[in-house]
Amino acid sequence: MATSAWRISARSRLEAGAVATCVAPTTAAPSVGATQVATLSYPTSRIFHLSTASNPRHPAGMPRKHAPGHAALRRGRASLPNQVYLVTFVTHHRQPVFADAKLAMIASPVIHDARSWGSATLLAWVLMPDHWHGLIRLGEGCDLSRVVQRLKAHMARMLPPEAARPVWARGFHDHALRQEEDMQAIARYIVMNPVRAGIVASPRFYPYWDAVWL
Template structure:
């Protein structure tokens, strides 16, 4: 099998299973730190929790970092993973464009990892929301404003 790199490699072996939970990562175009700007991060955070982003999928936990987003998403029965993620990126980009001017927000593609039955979803959620702590941005996750989790 030939070696694949870049965007195509992200899709290799990807499957979308109804009710499956996925750990997801999306980066900004050219890893620009767009969300280091508080107004941009607050707006993006507000838009990405809107039901228009998710269809019948459920956003369980997420954090928006200066140049990327991590989330824990449970698929519904209607939409596949690529559709859900492309819709989230499109909705957030469109709404940010209306408030902050047009421009490319997200890089193509996304990284996904299907969570196994034996994985602890709450531990995965804690890992996600602790990203700003590990990055040295804050001392405690609760000091960082751009995250949420259904298990609060």
């Protein structure tokens, strides 16, 4: 589908579920047929202070390019409770799976679903046509690899049979934020991805993102 399908009006924002809520207890993900996508207004005040510069400062750890199958979780690194990680993973062969608005609208509620996160907390995210960025704070007993694997599996399971398989490339890129790094600045960088990619002129016209600060 052409990128024009992504030029969504401000009133087509997906219904926001709980983002804060490691691997959750094993429960079946809701079926595709059960997915309910609602609309609500997307107030200008929520995004008014976002930078619209064409090339804002590139935050530490945000990879500009991601090779399929790249996994930067270094061997032996511990998944630390309360640590915030910037995570990126890509579709298989960088196929623009989520340029299809129907598939993006199915995947987005899964990202909001508490069953995708267990005791981890999702702070900010954006779903792009061929990749996903997110800021994740781990809870007690969480393992970052398992959290990411669970999210990828839930999103893939929700997509209809006609969607390309496999959906995701193996692995992911991660960066453990340092104390001096500005989480809100990185969150703004994340949600401005569609603007930098030329998909929309403003994040208010793009419904596939969220951030707890905005």
